Amino acid sequence: MDLSDLSPAQREAVTHGEGPLLMLAGAGSGKTRALTHRVAYLIDSGRARPGEILAITFTNKAAREMATRVDRLLGGASGVWVHTFHAACLRVLRREAEGVGYPSTFAVYDSADQERLMRQVVQESGRSEREWPAAAVLARISRAKAELVGPEAFRRRYGGEFRADGVADLYARYQRALEASAAMDFDDLLRLAVLLFQTRPEVLAAYQERFRYILVDEYQDTNTAQYAWVRLLAGERRNVSVVGDPDQSIYGWRGADFRNILRFREDYPGARVVRLVDNYRSTGRILAAANAVVRHNAERLEKDLVATRGEGVPIGYAEGSDEAEEAALVVGEIARLIGEEGLAPSDIAVLYRTNAQSRPLEEALLRLALPYRLVGAARFYDRAEVKDALAYLRLVVQPRDRVAFVRAAQSPRRGLGEAALARLVAYAQERGGDLVQALAEADAVPGLTAPARRGAAALAEVLAQAARMEAEGRGPVAVLSFLIHESGLAAHLEGQRGVDPLAEGRLENLDSLVGKAREAEGQGISLSADFLAQVALASSLEEAAEGEGAVTLMTLHTAKGLEFPVVFLTGLEDGLFPHVRSLAEPAQVEEERRLMYVGVTRARDRLYLTRARARAGHGQSGTAVASRPSRFLAEIPQDLLAPFGAAAPVLLAPSRPWGGAVARPPTAAPAWTARPVWEGTEGGAFAPGEEVVHPHFGPGTVVAVRGSGPEAVVSVAFPGGGVRHLLVAYAGLRRVGA
């Protein structure tokens, strides 16, 4: 294997033999490369067979990338386990579920499912949902689970503190409800995987024997459960290689503890430590800014990134009077970079602290007809109709899944209301918890109305038939399409066509869902349970199509691990970034600062920093609040900065036929005028049925119009893209042929 293109430090890490290894790797120092090469090296040198290596990454996307790169280095599919902690634990638990008292068909609850269940639990405990918001309670419970603290331990530890007794009670109830549903939430996947190893020495021994080498990426973001799991699995052999950067620990809020990496040498005495500090990614100025910012953290290992490239150009800085102007400045500069400097849109990323900040940026990009992709917003799997369809499938796989039951029973409406569901659930709980069985025996359930009985019987029949199909091994595609059509879901949506302009798009989404199942089957997934697990762990990040000629918009958190030639960091205001909710705790401000460090170090060649002098408060209308510049700005040496984009105000641009080359803004005399685009819409308002073209979404059909003039909202159906509601004033819609 060719190791000649590695630095000496990288090579030392890659060729390390037995025993613990700690790679302290700064941003852009080639840690992923080192990790990937190490996996390949272990196999290539005969130290391990592919099946004996477990590599843990932080995201599914990173896992896929690493697997691909390892395979490429080895010249073929290798079969190394490359997974996130959650996926790896899930895979183990699926095989060993009985060991922790679960059926192997256990369901996996995503955060929406967790919230639904918690809301029910709060209600059943007689508490008010206003006083005990499910999300907040779950956040505390999640932290506890990440630290392997159960309900009882929680009460012992925090009892008497503000609301802790209530949370402890809800924790215990929630856990019982999960178990009754034969479901695990994300934290349980880790917690129970640890429990399994702790209580089943023979199981642990088998996995220790199997995984002779363990590699963990982003080790600074591991929580107690993940830490413990690795420790157990590593056993006496201690062949653990971890990579991380304490300065990039940004998940403390979900239980990650960067002290895990600082402690590594104590936990694994004799560990070899390799430091990767040479940065191959960014220009000198960008690194100087990154170093300067993170140096303000008190709790930290001293470590400066060393530049290996030239100084580069100054860091751009600009302020807008409000978020719209800030966005216009950013987008104006983007247009200039593309038009004058020949950069591709995919070279550019715009980062922000909160998802809500994307909107003004999107609007500005749409106005200039610049293509963009928004990473990490709404998940496909979070759409209502998709969740409906999946709820049916979940019930087939796991008839005790209560969240799925409630959802499936009520969509479409079939005479089963709140009261009927409560009775069915109660009936089921008295005899083992099988909710589908309760449906089938609805005639025996007291207190149901006649329509409720009919609805229950019909649903039970469909589910029974689907269960038969599943048992015959017909696969997720067949079972899912059967359910979509026989449950009445498709029929209901078809009936809504013409009434609800969204119905068409929903039907298309159901088709896409079946398509996803088909894809999964193509990857060898033949059980619906496995398909559902894949769905639950899928994040919104992986769905966004890869860079194809579009500017990338995403949060700073999702940008971790990525790099772009040009990066804009927006919303640099105290209270937004650092976020208000971190301001009270110095440790949390330090985490925000690390987030800033992560953001800055995403940039290869050019970095821009922006803020708005005032920003609209939460309510949308009018009330903009003055802001102060982010404290992180002042921490950057001012001689690294230079203003940008001062003079050129970005006006409304005329729309451009979709599909053409990327907008090339005129350099000298602008050919465009400030004329709002709707004035060009000859013949006035749009009407349903008209064919139109949208600069970003492409061709579509108008399905509904509300209001008139520039304020009008047009609903347009795009093939594949569903239905979007567009404000005529901004959408830049053109009639076909106009």
Place this chain on the structure above:
DNA sequence: TATAGTGATGTTTTT
């Protein structure tokens, strides 16, 4: 008692 329609209301970051 189920449902459809109408208001209020809310935004940190994610496996």
Place this chain on the structure above:
DNA sequence: CATCACTATA
């Protein structure tokens, strides 16, 4: 602006 909780109606 979209979900969700609440209310009026059937």
